[in-house]
Amino acid sequence: MDRREFLALLAKAGVVASLSGCSSLAGSRPEDLYRLPKFGSARLLHITDTHAQLEPVYFREPSVNLGIGPAKGQLPHRVGKNLLAVLPAMSPRLEHAYTCLDFTEAAERFGRVGGFSHLATLVAQLRDEAGGALLLDGGDTWQGSGTALWTRGQDMVGACNRLGVDVMTGHWEFTYLADEVLANVAGFSGEFVAQNILATEEALFEGVDVYDEDTGHVFKPYTMKTLNGRRIAVIGQAFPYTPIANPGRFIPDWTFGIREAELSELVETIRRSERPDAVILLSHNGMDVDLKLASRVTGIDAILGGHTHDGVPVPVEVRNASGTTLVTNAGSNGKFVGVLDLEFGANGVSGYQYRLLPVFANLLEPDGDMQAYIDAVRKPYLEQLGEELAVTDSLLYRRGNFNGTFDQVICDALRERMDAEISLSPGFRWGTSVLPGDVVTMERVLDQTCMTYPETYVRDMKGAELKTILESVADNLFTPDPYYQQGGDMVRTGGLDYVCYPWHDFGSRVTELRLKDGTPIMPDKVYRVAGWATVGSASDGPPVWDVVADYLRDHERVSVDSLDTPLIKGLNNNPGMVA
């Protein structure tokens, strides 16, 4: 699909209002970036997946984000020039925000992104401009930094309260212990919503605390908010596969799932009993799941989505049996604020304008109160965070379907420090970027590794077992039905090469496994494998950040000359790959 076709499609779907807006967003003067044309009568602000990045950071968008089957070439599975090709022309600054193109050079020119004090200034400005707004947070907010881990998420609860988050849902929030999660939710000034988290029947029987005894909901499923006289329903959709993708042992009494049928019923009930002007799903499903959901569940005006960290500049309009649902995804690491302005007619939402605003730290004055709070939170930890471990000669980043350069450093560290032939590192989508020539501090290592199950392992594994692991994770990523995807990237590998056929069936996507020296991996032969972040039970090795830090201290300089990424076969001209 070329740009003209794409624009025609958007126009056909009735997105004209947002299109004209998109062009104005592409204004070349930086001061125009945050001045939005007035539209509609209710403004929703959306942040998601900030991963506890209180200070501005660099974050490189992916160069590989493959869409398989019907998702090929569709948003969000377009990267680099292939993404720009389907968008209205925009300034180099915005091109930098939405893509990985010439990342280092552009990052040096345009500076860091995000940071809660800059975010606070922008949110206040966007609220004022619209005479009030709702601030919705899609979750993955209370995890991702050293301070978030050490305070068990409390530093972020404080930051979100000061930012004025009205409603949120979660995912990594649930990687603390259940009691800590409940304490954090209690300390949160906004409302924490999730229609898809229930107490297990055993837990209910044992008398565990829940929000609703009748339904078993652990948290409030939705909330009604009034904004400029409009009644807005916000339903929460937490990450459906939390106890599978993350350790269920931290939250043994709760069960998740997409719960499409229950959501459908809930939307109907809200429509009938609350008479809302708009129904919004605040979702941590991941964008592909949201797109499928929007095609099957009717009555939702917009799904404001996260989890897959896709910074999608334009919303996707999805047709379903009773109308159209907008689906957005607002990136990660505090880099973007999604702004959805709604107009209303006799039958509810009649028009909208959407912007995905990048938060450029050097274009926004930091908010004094928020900065003072951040400084106070960080003060006890500054020495640990600031430790200079090494200098990097390469751009370090993670995001992408396969190994990023920072993953390579982690994989190399695991192999070297733990004396293993092969290493495995999870395909998380969080983790910030470090520019070439910059110092890698402990804080940057923690950005990539900081979570509640960081223990490393080294153990003997048969070749067949390795293949099973790779196949299983590849299926979570590339299986064509989004409801069976978990939204992470491929497991990162060190010391291991393979060929990947993403569009193949389960069991035949990963072939020709070899060690770095070219020796084929044999199914029955035993290999020494190091890794971290085991979900089933805690491993007994040191936390991965200590392993990586020791490696960096030891080397003083790092440079990543080649990535242990698989050879990807058969994806001719997939727009989810930078050529």
Place this chain on the structure above:
Amino acid sequence: MTMKRSRRWFLRAAVTAAALVTLPVRVLARATAAFKAKDTDSLMRELFGDMPIEASDAITLKVPDIAENGAVVPVTVSTDIEGVQQICVVVDNNPNPLSAIFNLSEHCVADVSTRIKIGDSSITRALVKTSDRVYMTMKEVKVTIGGCGG
């Protein structure tokens, strides 16, 4: 809402009710052979002989897309079909595909729930038997090693 019992109340009541259920010996004997079947085809013959089996969207099979724990997968089968005598739950890829048989009297609501084991990712089927016909719906349930979530 006023008459609605809480889910907790219902669960306690259900446990009491389960203790009162007994099965006739004849039914048990037939079920034993079916539970030993090694594949879905022979299981179907064992259970339904030559009765026609037709796909039906009048059956609701509630089972997760991805199991949180393959050893304890909650499954619920319900249907509006009239005259239901039996409801079966089948997991194709299990070593013995038949997970459960529910024999219903005419006074029973066709809405049953249990926990099943699913060893590997598999098609899961719900079969509903009336006096002259068998209706079926199915859904894939994935069992995965987990980890690596975004």
